[in-house]
Amino acid sequence: MGKTSDFKDIKEKAIKSYESWRQSEPVRIIVGAGTCGRAAGADAVIEALKDELERRQIKAAVTRVGCIGLCYLEPLVDVVKQGKPRVCYGNVTPDKVSSIIDGYIVGDDPQSDMLLGSIGDEAIDGVPKLFDMPVLKPQVRIATRNCGFVDPEDINQYIARGGYTGLDKALKMTQEEVIEEVSKSGLRGRGGAGAPTGWKWNLCRQSSGDKKYIICNADEGDPGAFMDRSVLESDPHTVLEGMLIGAYAMGATDGYIYCRAEYPQAIKRLNQAMVQMEEYGLLGENILGSGLNFHLKIKEGAGAFVCGEETALMMSIEGNRGMPRPRPPFPAQSGLWGYPTNINNVETWANVSAIMEKGGQWYASYGTEKSKGTKTFALAGKVNCTGLIEVPMGISLHEIVYDIGGGIPDGKKFKAVQTGGPSGGFIPANLDHLTADYESLASAGSIMGSGAMVVMDEDTCAVDMARYFLTFTQSESCGKCVPCRVGTGEMLGILEKLCADESKPEDIDRLMQLCTTVSRGSLCALGGTAPNPVLTSLRYFKDEYDAHVNEHRCPSLMCKELISFYIDPAKCKACMICARNCPSEAIKGGKKLIHVIDQDKCIRCGVCLEKCPAKFSAVIKLSGDKMDVPDEPIPVGEA
Amino acid sequence: MSNETDANGRLDDILAGYGIERSNIIPILQAVQAEFGYLSVGSISAIAKYLRLSESVVYGVSTFYAQFKFVPVGKRLIRVCRGTACHVRGVSRVLDETSKLLGIDPGETTADLEYSLESIACFGSCALAPVMVVNENVHGKVTPDRVKKILGKD
Structure with a gap:
């Protein structure tokens, strides 16, 4: 088809530019400065690095990249010295910057308590490989292959690492062949529903229309999900290249990226990337001389x-x-303004560019029989190693939580993982042998969703979590259809009563009926899947619902109306710390007098429990139970 | 065009940057809000007139989306994340503390127009939960103790 001879030149130029960029500085310091990195203090680290380098007159460049997903170790600082492998440091703070400079930039010793490992094929004696870390070893990075490795503001780096090769290949194939390749990969929609991408593309290609649109869905609204943000911020071109391939395969001339306004950095990166694409003839008319015309807009x-x-x-x-x-x-058939339209999510598009570069068969070699390839997950909640991970489909939840996630913090017990956000469900710890793929998660009553994976420990109440998700879906219901508008409100009402100790036994049956009505009767997937958190929590944690209704007890000690705080008179040393910090002045007591909580004044915020020095541990949290304590303060030692 | 928010014709300048197609309605609302901080009655009617739409249509679209505000916002916008990971990691106490320190509930602005407080569905910085954002500055792993310092209200 196309005669994309110019791509060879573009690629050669990009590689040259990348190489000369790499050799332009004797030392290059690379800082992860995605939104997560910045929240962890990357900007202050960059400032400190620049100041220190200038003060000491050291020649070194500081570059910002996106996120390699090790959010719990942010801010991450990598150092590349000419002819040496890249060395990665984690949890770097501004005051520790000079120790890296002294040790490895001025000196030649990479060792430090912040050292994580080296990146690349070559090794340094005594330095572990970063990708041998338990959190990274099981991962396979396809959609996130460049995240943290390319400067997202430089198209040359993307091209030098194989970018736009997939597009070049696609433009030399027929539309049918491109779709065939995507079908061969087994790729399914990563936004959650899991429709086969090749099949969907074929439908759109076969639809007749004067004009066709493709859309990138970057409206990552699931609370607990940040895969799309990370990819867009760290490697925008992988998504844009996927869209170009899709535009060619389906015959679309116009496209939109619908990105949430809460992601300003992603939008900025996309805009910059599109300007560079235009300069390289990768956007607009006659792309790479192939005759493909494609115009793209960002909608916030x-x-x-x-x-x-x-x-x-x-x-x-x-x-x-x-x-x-x-x-x-x-x-x-009839999409945007009535024209045939194809919508894929960010991660799907990001996979397409890799599939066209390396082939459908290569992609299909990862994953399970029906769920091919890899999936990114935003691993968060009560887990040690929080971050963005990409794993082959079919990996067990146990491996994700324990091997990659490093287990549960503070020695607490693992209770459940929640996948799929407000549309998904809970999977209890005893089912953690289940694998992360579309079929297996659906069998447990949850969904793959877009990739939110929130880990819960024994302190997380299943009823409260169901209430939390319904609060979200109820307020986000658009109100068009009755089952969703009224039904989610009714469900939320019951869940609120459960958490507030105002429920009756018959409420549970009514809640289950409502789940059926809302899931069957709603117009779209928002309402259709809204009952999932309730249904799965009822399925796996029915005993907790029973405890709330019948025993007026929250077994996880989370629901405020069902818990009480007491100060153990035998342990209280009358230090006044809890009383001084109590926001509702509910703690009586004085010097040498043990402290007593006035249950009527207590707002159950838990500050006393947090503030009581660990060596005393006198504050106790109970639910459904009372502790025998004096009504008024008595002298220490008399209890 | 004269209305209370547009003494210097800034609104006209914004409108002039867009065509009158209906699909520009949300980008225009966003640009107007970015300039003035909120959507006044005057700007809604000016946008409606410009796009040849009724005021009720423009108002209907703008009230559908959580981003749009119809009252002025404080100089410092404090947004607290209510995402799943933040919820599990105890953001409600962070929100309570913020609310207490500022003396306002989520959705409100202090009388001196200094602070506005909002709770947001999810910022997507879940790995650093709980998260709060002051204007554009993202703060991760926030504890109730740190709120005062973050707000700069020592």
Whole structure:
């Protein structure tokens, strides 16, 4: 088809530019400065590095990159010295910057308590390989292959690492062959529903229309999910290249990226990337001389979870209230302004560029029979190694939580993982042998979703979590259909009563009935899946619901209305710390007089429990039980 | 065009940057809010007139989306994340503490127009939960103890 001879030149130029960039400085310091890195203090570290380098007149460049996903070790600082492998340091703070400079930049000793490992094939004596870390070893990075390794603001680095090779290949194939390759990979939609990408593309390609659109859904609204943000911030071109391949395969001339406004850095990176694409002839008319014309616009979402649903998203682009409509017609038949439209999520597009570069068969060699390839997860909550991970489908939840995640903090017991956000469900610890793939998660009543994976420990109450998710879906329900608008409100009402110790035994049956009505009767997936957190918590943690209703007890000691705090008179040393910190002045007591909590004044915030010195540990939290304590303060030692 | 927010014709300048297609409604609302901090009655009617739409349509679209505000926002916008990971890691006490220190509930602005407090569905910085954002500065692993320092209200 296309005669993309110019790509060879572009690639050669990019490699040259990348190489000369790499050799331009004797020392290059690379700092992870995605949103996570910045929240952890990367900006202050960069300032400190620059100041220190200038003060000592050391020649070294400081470069910002995205995120390699080790969020719990942020801020991350890598040092590359000419002819040496890259060395990575974690948890770097501004005051520790000079020790890295002294040790490895001025000196030649990479050892430090912040040292994580080296990156690359060559090794340094006594320095472990970064990718041998338990958190990284089981991972396979495809969608995130460049995250943290390329400067997201430099297209040359992306091209030098193989970028746009997939597009070049695609443009030399027929549309059918491209779709065939994508089908061969077994790639399924990474936004959650899991529709086969090749099949979806084919529908859109076969639809007739004067014009066709493709859309990148970057409206990552699931609370607990940040995969798309990370990819867009760290490697925008991988997504953009995927879109170009899709545009060619389906015959689309126009595209939109619908990105949440809460991701300003992602939007900035996309804009910069698109300007560079235009300069390289990769966007606009006659792309790479192939005859492909493609125009792309960014639409900023305005804060509505329902706009992640494809028909609602299109309504929003058209300038309406973002309300979904019934399907059919499917977007492939009649989408944006009535034209055939294909919508894929960020991670799907990011995989497409890798698939076209390395082949469908290569991609399909990862994963399970029905769920091919890899999946990114945002691993967060009560787990030691929080961050963005990418694993082959079929890895067990146990491996994710314990091997990659490093287990549960503070020696607490693992209770459940929640996948799929408000549309997904809980999977209890005793099912952690289940694997992360579409079929297996669905069998347990949850969904893959876009990749939120929140770990819960014994202190997390299943009823409270169900209430939490319903608060979200209820407030995000667009109100168009009755089952969702009214049903989620009714469900939330019952869950709130459960958590507030106001429920009756019959509430549970009613809650289950409502789950059925809302899931069957709702117009779109928001309502259709809203009951999942309730259904799975009822399925696996029914005893906790029973304890709330019948015993007025929260076994996880989380629901405020069901817990009480007491000060053990035998342990209290009358230090006054709890009383001074109590925000509601509920603690009586004085010098040499043990402290007593006035239960009527107590707001159950738990500050006393936190503040009581560990050596005393006198504050006790109870639910459904009372502790025998004096009504008024008595002298220490008399209890 | 004259209205209370547009003494210097800034609104007209914004509108002039867009075509009158309906699909520009959300980008225009966003640009107007970025300039003035909120959408006044005057700006809604000016946008409606510019796009040849009724005021009720523009108002209807703008009230659908959580991003748009119809009252002025404080100089410092404090946003506290209520995402799943933040919830599990105890953000509600961070929000309570912030609310207490500022003397306002989420969705409100202090009388001196200095601070506004909002709770947000999710910032996507879940690995650093609990998260709060002051204007554009993201603060991770926030504890109730740290709120005072972050707000700069020592």
